[in-house]
Amino acid sequence: MSDYNVRLQWQRVTPDFQYHSYDRKHTIYFYGGPKIDISSSANLVRNPQFQTPEELLTAAVASCFLLTFLSLCCKQGYVVNHYNDKATCILDETIRAVSEVILRPEICFQNDKKPDEGSLQKLLKDAHAACFIANTLKADISVNPVILSE
Structure with missing residues (x-):
């Protein structure tokens, strides 16, 4: 059996925490490798510069x-x-x-x-x-x- 691990980090960066305005961007860190920034899908509030x-x-x-x-x-x-x-x-x-x-x-x-x-x-x-x-x-x-x- 193998296991694979990532670390995910999100932090509120907006002054409010309202559904249509809070930032969905979060970061996944791959152990021994790069990190990748992710956002929500297009049917929510998407930041197009990040993957979903x-x-x-x-x-x-x-x-x-x-x-x-x-x-x-x-x-x-x-x-x-x-x-x-x-x-x-x-x-x-x-x-x-x-x-x-x-x-x-x-x-x-x-x-x-x-x-x-x-x-x-x-x-x-x-x-x-x-x-x-x-x-x-x-x-x-x-x-x-x-x-x-x-």
Whole structure:
């Protein structure tokens, strides 16, 4: 079992503490690494210069899937030249939860080390099944890849 820790800090900086005016900016410190400033999502009082928890969740799912996918490809002898993802998180306010995360990876393999369609689908399925972050969420995770030529 592994554990991962962060430290979160928020401090009131406004003279009042009213719902529409208090500052939502807070800082997360990663042990052994950088810090990141975060604010609330756009449906609240957002400071656009900071990331939101929803964006961090989307990034965590996309990053976990990428790392799992690359690991599986490497172990099976496929060579990935580049991978770009335009991931989206859908927040369903009627259930007050993230209902779906959509991954749209653009993947370019080295031509002579490229999986066939059946092997690619298995890689995608296995990467999804082995992704710790995706397995933690109740939300649907869909993967809609585009395979690019070298």
